[in-house]
Each structure stands twice: as structure tokens, then as C-alpha cells.
Amino acid sequence: MRSTIPRTPIIATVAAVAAALVLSACGSSGPGADGSTDGKGGEVALRVPDPGNSGFLAKGKKDGSLDRALAAVHAKVVWTGSAGPFAPAAQALNADQLDVAQGSITSAIAALAQKPGFELFAQIAPDEAGEGILVKNGSPIKEVKDLIGKKVAVSQGGTSEYLLLKALEKNGIPADQVQRVYLRADQTSGVFNSGQVDAWATWGAFSIPAIANTGAHLLVDGRAIGSDNYAVWAVRSRFAEQHPEVVKAFYGYLHENGAKEKADPAAYLNVFTDAGPTAVSPAEQQIAVEFGRQRAVDSPITEADSARFAVVAAFYADQGVTKAKVDVKPYLISINSLGGDAK
The missing domain is CATH 3.40.190.10 (Periplasmic binding protein-like II)
Structure with a gap:
């Protein structure tokens, strides 16, 4: 459940708490809400849950750096809904109301046990400190x-x-x-x-x-x-099929800026405001920084990661959380296969 601090393992802020109000606003949201083009210059619209007040995606929203990264592949970000629990995000992905979302591998397995319309393209190693x-x-x-x-x-x-x-x-x-x-x-x-x-x-x-x-x-x-509870990034299957270059560019932004946040977590707190219900208090900041320095960086999904996902899937089946063991492997995307250089 280390994600902007909207990360599941280390979603380390009150901003993320406020954001966990479900993706109720995940309907069509401005130009390009069909996930193709926005009709203005043919840019591909990538619908991303709003990151709230903290984390590198919040900073990317404020300074426009994510849009600049996506512009290189003729795409733009459309912020929609809020970064909350993965279950409603999975429903939004399946309903073509959202293009990418972050959650835990545990929540992803539960969603994959249904009729998934998404695949996983990046992982953040389990949060050993915050969960x-x-x-x-x-x-x-x-x-x-x-x-x-x-x-x-x-x-x-x-x-x-x-x-x-x-x-x-x-x-x-x-x-x-x-x-x-x-x-x-x-x-x-x-x-x-x-x-x-x-x-x-x-x-x-x-x-x-x-x-x-x-x-x-x-x-x-x-x-x-002994948690194997990775954070994972999911992409709508049809979007990944149509726009692999956009998924690759978005991943590159996650990897590069996740590393920056890990190196200096304090710089990514209270991006928009230091007052009000979404602000992280001084006492919370101290803990968020401590946990943030221990977080992993968004990275490609390797065979070793896939094996650990399978362990979680087997555990969920053994515990009766899912009716049967979910085979996660068919729903994994190799960033390296999308073209270009993966980090």
C-alpha cells in the first residue's frame, strides 16, 4: 500500500490521506479524456490521478516538468480524480476513465482476480519502514x-x-x-x-x-x-498497446524523480501549501523524511520481482483472500521491450 508520497509503501503524507477519498472524479476530465488525442495538435492525453500536495508528481504538476517530459513523445498529462486506494483506481482503468495508477501488488492481485483491463509496468520494492x-x-x-x-x-x-x-x-x-x-x-x-x-x-x-x-x-x-508488498504502477491495457512510447516516457520520469525524492524527501513535502488539511505538519515531516530516505526507487519489473509477486499470489490463495492463485506474469510489461533505454 510508497506513493508523491502517493506511494503505497511510502505514501508518506497527510496529503495522500486526504487523497484517499476514492477516484470519484474519474470520469471524463477535459481534453483527451478518451485516452487518445486532445484535438489540439494531436497530443496523447495521459490521465493520471491527481497527486495532492506532496511527492515528486506533485512537484511535476507544479513546475510542469512532467508535461515537458511527455511532450518529447507528443503527450500531455491530464490530472483526474485523486491518488487513493487502488481498488477504485483499477475499476477506473477497466472502465477507460484513467490511464495509469499506483497501488500495491496485494491490491493489484485482488483486482487481477476479477476481469482486469490493466497491466503492471513498474515496481517499488516493499516499504520496510512505513507499513x-x-x-x-x-x-x-x-x-x-x-x-x-x-x-x-x-x-x-x-x-x-x-x-x-x-x-x-x-x-x-x-x-x-x-x-x-x-x-x-x-x-x-x-x-x-x-x-x-x-x-x-x-x-x-x-x-x-x-x-x-x-x-x-x-x-x-x-x-x-517479511513483507513482499511491492508498490506497482498499472497502465490501462489498451493505452499501453496504443501508446507504448508514452508509457516508457512516463516510466522514465518516475524513475528519475523517484531517485531525487529519495535523496531529499523534505524538498517534496507541502509542494503547493504548508497550511490547511492537506499540509504535512512539522511532526509528520520528521517521520516522512525518515521513512522517505528508506524508500526504494521506481524501477522495471524483473524476473526476481515477478517471482515475489507469485509468492504473494500464492499466499493470498492459501489465506482465502482470492478463490484461486492469480497468475500475475501475463499482466507484466517489460519496460525494456517498449523501445529506448530503460534505467
Whole structure:
């Protein structure tokens, strides 16, 4: 669930929290909303979820650098909807309302188990620092075995359910000994803060404000869990078929600017404003920078990555999250096969 800080593993800002309101605005959005040309000079429109207030895509929106990168392949970005959970983004991709989106491999597998209209073209290695299981400071829950008989908030079929199930498996605890409370990630904070659940399995977009503002800490993080929860970028299949050069150019921007953000995370916080509900507070910034320096960079999907995706797919099938093991490999795009030089 490390993505602009709209990244699943390290979606490290309140901006991403505010953005997690579902892609409700993902209908036609301005010229080029059909994903082909905008009728003004024949530019290809690439529909991308709005990045919010932080991260390298937010900076790319503000300074126009993404549009300049896409102009080299006669394309332009159309910001639409918001960068939130992958499940609604997958629906928007399938419905030809969006061209690219980022999510976790866990959420992608759940979506691929349906009737997918998208493929995966880039990955960010699992976030070992920002994702995990949150408990309140002073909680009697001191280790994973203390979750037995407790209520843990999770988002069904995605990052947080995976993190909980993975932590339980690693500690030899049957999944049915812990009560999963299914909630949308952006609706969970109040439930957790009020004590209606005992713990919350989540990722950086939500763990950072919880740690900074509500007296919570990670009982276990992605490293301790042994997480294989990559962040992945998805592209609408028809778009990739029609405009591979645009996908390649977009990937190049992700790779180059993801590395810049990793090197200096503080420079990518509060891109548009440092006040209001989308702003990252000073306390949150400190944690976001710490987690941001540990994030991986957007990279091509290798055979080794594909093998780890298969492990996650098998785990989801074993745990009953999917009815059968999903074969992810047919839905992977090799950036190198799109022409030009991949980094």
C-alpha cells in the first residue's frame, strides 16, 4: 500500500490521506479524456490521478516538468480524480476513465482476480519502514501474539489485510484467532483513535499521521513481517498497446524523480501549501523524511520481482483472500521491450 508520497509503501503524507477519498472524479476530465488525442495538435492525453500536495508528481504538476517530459513523445498529462486506494483506481482503468495508477501488488492481485483491463509496468520494492501494524502507545499489545482475541482494522484484499495475515503467519497464529474489522483506509483513523479496534494494519499514508499526532507506534513494520508488498504502477491495457512510447516516457520520469525524492524527501513535502488539511505538519515531516530516505526507487519489473509477486499470489490463495492463485506474469510489461533505454 510508497506513493508523491502517493506511494503505497511510502505514501508518506497527510496529503495522500486526504487523497484517499476514492477516484470519484474519474470520469471524463477535459481534453483527451478518451485516452487518445486532445484535438489540439494531436497530443496523447495521459490521465493520471491527481497527486495532492506532496511527492515528486506533485512537484511535476507544479513546475510542469512532467508535461515537458511527455511532450518529447507528443503527450500531455491530464490530472483526474485523486491518488487513493487502488481498488477504485483499477475499476477506473477497466472502465477507460484513467490511464495509469499506483497501488500495491496485494491490491493489484485482488483486482487481477476479477476481469482486469490493466497491466503492471513498474515496481517499488516493499516499504520496510512505513507499513505495519499500529497500536496505541501504552497498549497492552506488546507483540504479535497479543493480537489473539483482539480486533484489527484492515482494508479488505489489499495491503493492510496482507500485513496482518503475514504477521500472524510469521508468528504461527491462526488467522481466525484475530478478528478482522473491514474498513476503508481513509475511514479508519477515527475508529482506531476511539478504541473501537485494538490495532490497525496500514501503510505510510496513514501510519505517519497516526504516529505523529495520535500517540501510536508500529508494533511490527514491513521488515519484521517479511513483507513482499511491492508498490506497482498499472497502465490501462489498451493505452499501453496504443501508446507504448508514452508509457516508457512516463516510466522514465518516475524513475528519475523517484531517485531525487529519495535523496531529499523534505524538498517534496507541502509542494503547493504548508497550511490547511492537506499540509504535512512539522511532526509528520520528521517521520516522512525518515521513512522517505528508506524508500526504494521506481524501477522495471524483473524476473526476481515477478517471482515475489507469485509468492504473494500464492499466499493470498492459501489465506482465502482470492478463490484461486492469480497468475500475475501475463499482466507484466517489460519496460525494456517498449523501445529506448530503460534505467
